Amino acid sequence: MENVFSASPGDIRMVARFQHEIMQIARSCVREFNADTARSAGWYGHDDSLAKELGPRDAKEREGAEEAGTALSDGASGSANLLAENGGFIQGAQDDAQEAIDEHASRSGRH
Numbered sequence: 001m002e003n004v005f006s007a008s009p010g011d012i013r014m015v016a017r018f019q020h021e022i023m024q025i026a027r028s029c030v031r032e033f034n035a036d037t038a039r040s041a042g043w044y045g046h047d048d049s050l051a052k053e054l055g056p057r058d059a060k061e062r063e064g065a066e067e068a069g070t071a072l073s074d075g076a077s078g079s080a081n082l083l084a085e086n087g088g089f090i091q092g093a094q095d096d097a098q099e100a101i102d103e104h105a106s107r108s109g110r111h
Helices: 009-040 049-108
Strands: none
Touching: 009 049
16 A cells, blocks of 8 residues: 555554653663762872873763763653654544544444
8 A cells, every 4th residue: 555654653652651761771871880980080090190191081981971871861862752742643633533534424424
């Protein structure tokens, strides 16, 4: 069948819930990463040449990892919100179409 559109609002909302769970996991990973790496921060010292070389690089790597985790979380959250909204729009369109079908059937005497 060509040009046929079919969607299941319930399935769309289910995917949105899964993406919301992914967002929560990503946020949890960022928190755990920060907690875990905080324990080893400064292992290279504070004032010597090793500290001056590795300190800024370590901070940059930690910041990059946190930004990546936050971006993943934000992306999953935005996607989940849009999917949930689309599921609502599709449900509304399906409900409107069914109402129009039922109204036409009642006017024409067919049920």
